[in-house]
Amino acid sequence: MQGAQTVNATLAEALWPSSGRTMPAARTVLLVVAGSLLLTLSAKIQIPFYPVPMTMQTFVVLGLGMALGWRLGAASVALYLVQGAAGLPVFAGTPEKGIGLAYMMGPTGGYLLGFLLAAALCGWLAERGWDRKVLTTALAMLIGNAVIYVPGVLYLGVLFGWDKPILEWGMTPFLLGDLTKLALAAAVLPAAWAVLKRFGRN
Structure with missing residues (x-):
């Protein structure tokens, strides 16, 4: 089928083919769990930056989608959200700022939804080869960031009112x-594919 030919292998598939010795179900579980753990780690590490400290969480969210594909990328984020909803301190600022559903209904709730949507979208784009060139990788990340910001900012506006400086709080x-x-990401992902191409793994 012509439509099936448009789907490219992801980095995860190139590095660890699903047709290998590992059972497909075990491979899926390991990748999804590892993705959720990486998300937790990225939420806890802050890097000094201007004008606010930077975490690598959005980089990991979008990177998981592009590296794993839309299904496994979204599943990793979904598992991360389930862990948070169950009360595990996986989110940035937890447990100090609250845990569980109470935290998820707070100011960051819209961004958490955006994480799931963005991982799926970036994974879908990666399966169309967008992660193999610098320009398309940057564009995919840009679109992914927009998908995170839109529900995040909208939810902030609904929660606090549009008379407040919502963009100054939640985006700029x-x-x-x-x-x-x-x-x-625009440097790392295409470089990874270039290395794999040298070894005939793409």
């Missing part, structure tokens, strides 16, 4: 950091 302080992470 993070733009420079997100552009930095975008540039990093």
